[in-house]
Amino acid sequence: MAELRQFLASVPRGCGDLLARELAEFGALDIRERGNAVAFTGTLEVAYRTCLHSWVAARVFLEIARFEAADDAAIYAALRGLDWPAHVDPSLTLACEWSGRHPAVTNTHYGTLRLKDAICDTLRERSGARPDIATECPGVRIHAHAVGTKVTVSVDLAGEGLHRRGWRGETGEAPLRENVAAGILLRAGWPALAVGGAAFLDPMCGSGTLVIEAARMAIGSAANLRRRYFGFLGWRGHDAPLWASLVAAAQSQAETGLAQRLAAGAPPYRGRDLDARLIREARVNAAHAGVAEITRFDQGPLAEARSEGAPRGLLCTNPPWGLRLGDTAAARAVHAELGAVLRGQFGGWQAAVLTGDPALGLELGLRATRVHTIWNGALECRLLRITIDEAAVRDLRPGGGSGPQLGPRIDPALAATPGAQMFANRLRKNLKQRAAWLKREGVSCHRIYDADMPEYAFAIDLYTEESADTATSSAADGRWLVVQEYEAPYDIPEESVRRRRSEALAGLLEATGVPAARIRLRTRRRHKRGEQYARREGDAEQLVVREGGLRFRVNLGDYLDTGLFLDHRLTRGRLRSAAKGGRFLNLFAYTGTATVYAAAGGARDTTTVDLSATYLDWARANLALNGFDAPQHRRVQADVREWLRAARGQGERYDLIFCDPPTFSNSKRMTGVFDIQRDHGVLIDDCMALLAPGGLLVFSTNAQRFRLDPALPQRYAVRDISRETLPVDYLRNGNIHACFEIREPVAAGPRSSATPR
Secondary structure (H helix, E strand, C coil): CCCCEEEEEECCCCCHHHHHHHHHHHCCEEEEECCCEEEEEECHHHHHHHHHHCCCCCEEEEEEEEEECCCHHHHHHHHHCCCHHHCCCCCCEEEEEEEEEECCECCHHHHHHHHHHHHHHHHHHHHCCCCEECCCCCCEEEEEEEECCEEEEEEECCCCCCCCCCCCCCCCCCCCCHHHHHHHHHHCCHHHHHHCCCEEEECCCCCCHHHHHHHHHHCCCCCCCCCCCCHHHHCCCCCHHHHHHHHHHHHHHHHHHHHHHHHHCCCCEEEEECCHHHHHHHHHHHHHHCCHHHEEEEECCHHHCCCCCCCCEEEEECCCCHHHHCCHHHHHHHHHHHHHHHHHHCCCCEEEEEECCHHHHHHHCECCCEEEEEEECCEEEEEEEEECCHHHECCCCHHHCCCCEECCCCCHHHHHCHHHHHHHHHHHHHHHHHHHHHHHHCCCEEEEEECCCCCCCEEEEEEECCCCCCCCCCCCCCEEEEEEEECCCCCCCHHHHHHHHHHHHHHHHHHHCCCHHHEEEEEECCCCCCHHHCECCCCCCEEEEEECCEEEEEECCCECCCCCCHHHHHHHHHHHHHCCCCEEEEECCCCCHHHHHHHHCCCCEEEEEECCHHHHHHHHHHHHHCCCCCCCEEEEECCHHHHHHHHHHCCCCEEEEEECCCCEECCCCCCCCEEHHHHHHHHHHHHHCCEEEEEEEEEEECCCCCCCCCCHHHHCEEEECCHHHCCHHHCCCCCCCEEEEEECCCCCCCCCCCCCC
């Protein structure tokens, strides 16, 4: 009986259940989903089948050791004790990877070096030779992962991402990874549709990824049959006869499937695109993939896409959006055009539309029957599955339009409905309860409602323009309302969503007296932090408002956020109190509001760092509005992480640092991808390296599920001030942000805070 071993297969986020289903078909046992990976028990044949046949797997790891080590020396000793000659041929090349976080190994590069040293030292000691290091297509790749003091060591049987099928030549703009494309097809039910003779079309196919994967899936090809490199081919435990037999069987199956498809004389699986260069690329890719005979690629506009008489089929596409297209208005237009084509030409078909911006899906004018979250690399996307019939045709856009609504249509007659009256009464109660606080604190911009009643899921902020003279004009003059509607679950009928929206707007109009022309409506959804900085199309209101006796420019129309994070009001006040006479550093500065507060508090000089020139210009305008446009208030456009490393080398020191990073960022102008939960420990270490003796770092994040690295309080004096920095108008949402004061540890004596309590 073949030996059972422990494996872990990684998978794009959102596809774990698909991989688990495949593994069960391959004969795996004890299958356990773990987020973006699936652990299982099985024979080497099961692992080989996964590498060859899985449509969605990214890597397959064979566990060879697991141990616990308290420190660096113990890790090295444990690694030296492993039987490396059983796995690594010193005449071939080697690659090593370390991931996770060990208390003694917090730098992945260092962990990788220690793993490499242990392997090479062992091999040199036993055989007198050691392998050369190669990062691309190594003979064997060894991976170590730490969770606390526990370390798991594995052989990477894939060697590199399994999305590299072996058929792709050049790539078009923003191609889907092949395993993500396959996951989309599986979610859309394509295998069953293909068996039933359904047609296939991608009307914006780019370099053909979806069409080619659909064709290969339809003929029963193994996902990685065309791939020539696998990490196990140079592994000393490789069973070459077993692998050869699996490949031969897969080759025979693919040839039979292709022959049957050709004999049936069915129409080809189609792709079309406006870009002739991409169409040429797609044809070359299809030839490399062995499906040129059953695919067709045409150049032409989306508007001319047709079903070509096929009564049933799947239209599956990844239309350009936002960051890909670089123009939000154009992305909306593309989605609207796609919706029109679907409604007009593809009745009776199924559609699967991937979008990186769920709001754009509303432009289709079609209600999705199912919605799935799928990740393409680091990009969180939504897959909308639609049955194209009369029942699906609906205008789902807020207010019947798109983007931030300027003066939403409000029916005054609805103000008398019970729902509108209930909503208006809650608003009046909130405004009355906070009237004394607003007057005492001089607050002119604040949250007046935050989903107080679950059936009316809105966040409503009031902004009072500085120029308003309420002593001589009506109370509504100078007041603006930003209404953010929390995106409703897709299983709630759209009629209910529209009715509640209309009632809420009517009640809002009655309770506040703010005219519809000064109300801005948008849909609020969970998004990657940093996306709130993205520019939106539409008419914009740029106002000057006051907070804490200071002046700030806000923009109510062009961006998902206005330029003034109202939940940081108390945090900014603490920074002003702590800044006197010191050097202040503002990282991920956005519009520089914290810098203005520090300057007002008497900071000797300030440095404001952000990657965006637009927001640095906005910060300059905010500083100038308050008379702080002197040379000692420096602005720097840079990737914060790179700037921190450079500043450390130059001996920069600051008395007060404010760091409010995005939750997630993959800007083309920065190095790598930033994830707050994964990367905040290193970021805080880099900030602390710039802190002057006795200085203070204030670290803040709006990541909803943020958990501070438990190793940080062991290195620094950390104080959680999240509750203390929560303004009155945000008490309903206690998780709106997390905030910490961080100092170098004090050797003796009580710790004290430089900021007021």
